[in-house]
Amino acid sequence: MRYLTFALAKGRLAKKTLKLFSSMGIDCSEALDPDTRKLIFVNEEHKLKFFLAKASDVPTYVEYGAADCGVVGKDTIMEEGRDLYEVMDLGFGKCRMCVCGPESARELLSRNEIIRVASKYPNIAKSYFTEKKNQTVEIIKLNGSVELAPIVDLSEVIVDIVETGSTLRENGLTVLEEICPLSARVCVNRVSLKMQHDRIVKLLDEMKKILDSEEGGKS
Numbered sequence: 001m002r003y004l005t006f007a008l009a010k011g012r013l014a015k016k017t018l019k020l021f022s023s024m025g026i027d028c029s030e031a032l033d034p035d036t037r038k039l040i041f042v043n044e045e046h047k048l049k050f051f052l053a054k055a056s057d058v059p060t061y062v063e064y065g066a067a068d069c070g071v072v073g074k075d076t077i078m079e080e081g082r083d084l085y086e087v088m089d090l091g092f093g094k095c096r097m098c099v100c101g102p103e104s105a106r107e108l109l110s111r112n113e114i115i116r117v118a119s120k121y122p123n124i125a126k127s128y129f130t131e132k133k134n135q136t137v138e139i140i141k142l143n144g145s146v147e148l149a150p151i152v153d154l155s156e157v158i159v160d161i162v163e164t165g166s167t168l169r170e171n172g173l174t175v176l177e178e179i180c181p182l183s184a185r186v187c188v189n190r191v192s193l194k195m196q197h198d199r200i201v202k203l204l205d206e207m208k209k210i211l212d213s214e215e216g217g218k219s
C-alpha cells in the first residue's frame with residue numbers, strides 16, 4: 001500500500017488536524033512536538049505522511065498531486081482557485097471574510113463610486129466587488145496588518161478575515177459587509193479521489209465521527 005499524503009496549513013489548523021488524527025488512534029506525537037523544525041512526518045502503521053506547508057501553498061500541492069489531501073482555510077481555497085475537490089468542512093478555524101473600514105466608509109459602498117480596497121485576498125475582493133456588487137474598485141494587494149490601510153489612507157476599505165473582531169475594534173474599524181463564513185476544509189486531489197477513493201472516504205468518515213462526538217460533548 002502506498003502512502004497517503006496530507007498537506008497541512010502550518011500553525012493552528014495543522015495542530016488541530018494532528019490532534020484530530022491522534023484522537024483517531026494515529027500517532028502524531030512527533031509532528032505535535034512544539035520544538036520540532038521538521039516539515040514532514042511519516043506514520044508507518046497507517047501508511048500516512050503529513051507535511052506542513054504555508055497555507056497559500058497547500059492548494060498547489062494538492063492540485064499537482066504532491067499531496068493527496070490538504071487541510072486549509074476556505075479563504076485560501078477561494079483565493080487560490082486551484083483545481084481540486086473540497087470534500088469536508090472540519091468546523092474549526094471558524095471566522096468570516098468581511099469588508100471592513102471606518103463607519104464613515106459605509107456610504108461609499110452603497111454609491112457606485114470607484115473605491116480603493118486593500119487586501120491579502122485580491123481575488124476574493126475583486127470577485128466580490130465586481131461579480132456580486134457590480135462595483136468597480138481598485139484592489140491594492142497587501143501581505144499583512146491590512147487594518148493599517150484605511151487608517152493611513154492607503155484605501156477606503158479592506159477585505160479581511162474577522163475572527164474575534166478585536167483587531168478591528170482596537171483600530172477604530174468595523175465590519176461593513178460580510179462576504180462569507182470561513183472554516184478549515186479538507187480538499188483532495190482529483191486523481192487521488194478516484195484512485196484512493198475507499199481509503200480517503202474511510203478516513204474522512206472517521207474524522208467526521210470524532211468531530212461529531214466532540215460537537216456532541218460541547219452541547
Ligand code: PRP
Pocket residue numbers: 143144145146147160161162163164165166167168
Ligand atoms: C488575521 C486577520 C486580522 C485578524 C483578525 O491576521 O488578517 O488581521 O487576524 O482576527 P481578530 O478578529 O480575532 O482580531 P493575522 O493574525 O493572520 O496577521 P496578519 O494581518 O499580519 O496577516
